[in-house]
Amino acid sequence: MVKPCFHVFSISCFLYCVFISSFFIDTLVSLPFPRPDQIEILMAFKNEFPILKCDSAEEYYSYQKTEYWTSKDSKSFDGVVFDSETGVVTELDLEGACLSGSLSANSSLFRLHHLRYLLLSDNYFDSFSFLPGLGKLTNLEFLDLSYMGFSR
Incomplete structure (x- = not known):
């Protein structure tokens, strides 16, 4: 059986990755693309x-x-x-x-x-x-x- 600590850690890592990914995507989308x-x-x-x-x-x-x-x-x-x-x-x-x-x-x-x-x-x-x-x-x-x- 997997310890509850591991689940909390896994969920925390997942949420962190989602947060970081959304930051980079938002940054890339907001960069001005010169004509x-x-x-x-x-x-x-x-x-x-x-x-x-x-x-x-x-x-x-x-x-x-x-x-x-x-x-x-x-x-x-x-x-x-x-x-x-x-x-x-x-x-x-x-x-x-x-x-x-x-x-x-x-x-x-x-x-x-x-x-x-x-x-x-x-x-x-x-x-x-x-x-x-x-x-x-x-x-x-x-x-x-x-x-x-x-x-x-």
């Missing part, structure tokens, strides 16, 4: 800039955020928030991302039409030529261009 077109836009934006080593006095928070973006892993998009229901990019935090060079008004960045928050502070763009492109971001609620090292 393929949004991934394509982000990868195009990444390719607009060379991957350079950060040259900043603030290196504790400045790093090349786009360097490890990959179309194969949606979790690789550091600084990007995807809407959990629609899969579109709603937030892009590239503060201190060591971006430098030319950001033009026809940059792929401006194809992220659902973008609400855009942080580009502490980067080094050549000019203000990208400003007309901001008009394409009609859902934009917050824009941070502080501490931009414009050369012109």
